[in-house]
Amino acid sequence: MRERIKPMVRLFAPFIIFLAISAQSLGNRLLIPMDESQKNHLKAYGIAYWILKSYEMEMDWLLNYRGGSFMVAYNQQFASEMTVRGVSFEVISDGQAGQILNQISAEDVNMDAVKLQKAPRVAVYSPKSKLPWDDAVTLVLTYAEIPYDVVYDDEVLGGKLPEYDWLHLHHEDFTGQFGKFFQYKDYPWYREQKREAEGVAEKFQYANVPAMKLAVAKKISEFVSGGGYMFAMCNATDTFDIALAAEGVDIVEAMYDGTPADPTANSKLNYGNTFAFQNFKTIPYPYEIEFSDIDNQPDERGLTEPNDFFSLFQFSAKWDPVPSMLTQNHQTIIKGFLGQTTAFKNRFVKPEVVILAENKSAGEARYIHSTHGKGFFTFYGGHDPEDYQHRVGEEPTDLNLHPNSAGYRLILNNILFPAAKKKKMKT
Template identity: 85%
Template sequence: MIPERFKPMKRFFIPLIIFIGISASSFANRIMIPMDETQKNHLKAYGISFWVLKTYDQEIDWLLNYRGGSFMMPYNQRFASEMTIRGVSFEVISEGDAASILDQISAPDVNMDAVKLQKAPRIAVYSPKSKLPWDDAVTLVLTYAEIPYDVVYDSEVLETKLPEYDWLHLHHEDFTGQYGKFFLYKDYPWYREQKSAAEQTAQKFDFDNVPQMKLAVAKKIAQFVAGGGYMFAMCNATDTFDVALAADGVDIVESMYDGTPADPDANNKLNYDNTFAFRNFRTIPYPYEIEFSDIDNQPEQRGLKENNDFFSLFQFSAKWDPVPSMLTQNHQSIIKGFLGQTTAFKNQYVKPEVVVLAENKAAGEARYIHSTYGKGFFTFYGGHDPEDYQHRVGEEPTDLNLHPNSAGYRLILNNVLFPAAKKKKLKT
C-alpha cells in the first residue's frame, strides 16, 4: 500500500512528463538550412527543399537575402535525417528564434523578405534521346541535387505534351534547324545520328524539312510560356530560339539544311515582335561559322580570359522585386565566367523590358536575363558549364561532387524552385 504522503506525486507525474515533452518540442521545432558560406552543400540543399515540397507537401519559407537565401521549414526528424544523409548543413532553431528572424526580415528598412514555396513544379528537360558528345549543365545539377525530371523532345512538344509540366529547360539546342552549325562534323557518327533522327521526326509530322519542324517546336514552346509556363534556357538554346521566331516565314539557312539557298535579304525581313528577349540583331547564314547571329558576344570580341572573366549579380529589392531577387539568391555576388557556343548577350540587342540579372559591364554584355512572356516567365543564362570554362566536344562531364558549393550552378537551381513560390507582382 502506498503511503498517503506519496499520493500527490502520483497525481502530477504524468502531466509533468507531458509538460516537459511539450516544452522540449517548443524549443526545437524549425529547421533552418543556411545558404551562406557555412553551407557544406549548396546544390543538394535545393534538392532537399524540392523533396520536402514534393514528398510531404510541406510549405517552406525561402528567406531572400537572409544568409545567402536560406530555407526554413517545420522540424521533422525525417527531414533532419535526410539532410544528414545528403550532407546538407542545417540548424534546429526554436519557434521563438524563427519568429525573431521573420520579424527581422519584415522590417521595412531591411532588404530581405520571406517567400512561401508551396508546390514542387513538374519538370521537363527538352533534350534528344540519343547521347550527344556534350553534356548539359541542367541535367547534371538536377541529377546531383536529386531533383526528378522527365525528358521530352520534338515529338512530345509537337504532340502538345508540354501542358503536363510547369517548368521546361531547353537543351543546348539549335531551333534554326542547322544542327548547331556543326557542319564540319558532318561525318561524325553523332552528327549523322542527330540529323537522321531530326529528319525522321520532320517526316512523321509532315514538315518539308528540319528547319520548318524546329520552328514549329519553338512556336509550341512559346505557347507553353504564354499560357503560364516557366522556361529556362542556356547556351545556344537562348539565341537560336529567338532567331527562329524572328525568322518565321523567312529562309535564313543554306541549302545543306533545307535544300534551298538562304534568302539574301533575310535580315531585312526579321520580325522582332515575335521574340522573347532580343531585338535588332542580324543572322549569320554562313554554314562554316558556328555563330547564329550577332547577339552572342564572342570570345575574340570580349577581350577576356579565364583569369579575368567574371560577371556580377545585380541586387534587387526583395520586398518590391521578389522575382529577380529569387533568381539571384547566392552566397557570392561575383560569379566566375564560362564559355559556350553562346556565351553572353550584347547589351544593345536585349529588349528594354527584359530584366538583366547579371552582367559583365566591362565587356558590355548581359550573362543572365529574365522577363515575362504572356502569363509565363523565361530566363536565359549564357554559357555552357559553370564549372568548366571551355568545355569541348567529347570531354567528360563535370563531376559536381567536386563543386557542391558552385555559385554558377546555384543560379540554375534558383530557377528550378522559382515556380514553387507564391509570387508578388514584379515591380521592376
C-alpha cells in the same frame, strides 16, 4: 507509503512540465542555411524540392537572409534525410523562427519571405540520341536528386508540354542547322542527330528540319504564353529567338533545307516575335558556328579565364521578389564560363527584359529574365559553370567536386521559382 510518494511526485513534476514545454517550444523548425556555412548548397535545393513533392508541405524561402535560406516545420524524417545527403541544417524553436521572420519583415532591411507551395513538374527538352557533350541542367538536377522527364520534338509537337510547369531547353539549335557543326557531318553522333530530326520532320509533314524546329519553337512559345516557365542556356537562348524572328524568311543555306539563304534575310526579321532580343543580324555562313551577332564572342570580350567574372544585381526582395529569387546566392561575383553562346550584348537585349547579372566592362548580360504572356523565361549564357571551356567529347563535370557552386545555384533558383506563391514584380 502514500506520504512517501508525494515528495517524489513534487520533485519530478517540474521536470515533467519542463520536458513538456521543451517539446512544444524547441525543435519546431528546421532552418537550412544557404550562406557559407552550408556544406552542400546544390543538394539543399533537392531537399527543398523533395519536401514539397513528397510531403506537400509549405516552406519559407528567406530571400537575402543568409544567402537565401529555407525554413520548414520540424520533421525528424527531414532532418534524417538532410544528414544522409550531407545538407547542413539547424534546429530552431518557433520563437527563434518568429524572430527571423520579424527581422526579415522590417521595412528597412532588404529581405523577404516567400512561401514555396508545390513542386513544379519538370521537363528537359533534350535529344534521345547521345551527344558528345553534357548539359549543366541535367547534371545538376541529377546531382540534387530532383526528378525530371525528357521530352523532345516528338513530344512537343504532340502536345505534351501542358503536362509540365517548367521546361529547360538543352543546348539546342532551333534554326535547324544542327548547331552549325557541319564540319562534324561524318561523325556518328552528327549523322544520328540528323537522322532523328529528319524523321520527326517527315512524321509531322514539315518540308525540312528548319521548318520543323520553327514549329517546335512556336509550340514552346505557346507553352510560356499560357503560363509555363522556360529556362534556356547556351545557344538554346539566341537560336530560339532567331528562329521566331525568321518565321517566313530563309536564313539557312542549302545543305540544311535544300535552298540557298535569302541574301536580304536580315532586313526581313520580325523582332516582335522574339522573347528577349531585338535588332540583331543573323550569320548564315554554314561553317561559322555563330548564329548571329547577339553572342559576345571571345575576341570581342577581351577576357580570359583569370579575369572572367560577372556580377549579380541586387534587387529589392519586398518589391521585386521574382528577380530576387532568381539571384539568391552566397556569392555576388560569379566565375565566368564559355559556351557556343557565352553572353548577350547589352544593346540587343529588349528594354523590358530584366538583366540579372552582367559583366559591365565587356558590355554583356549573362543572365536575363522576363515575362511572356502569362509565363516567364530565363536565359543563362554559357555551357557549364564549373568548366570554363567545355570541349566536344570531354567528360561531364563531377558535381561532387563542386557542391557549393555559385554558378550552378542560379540554375536551381529557377527550378524552385515556379513553386513560389507569386507577388507582382515591380521592376
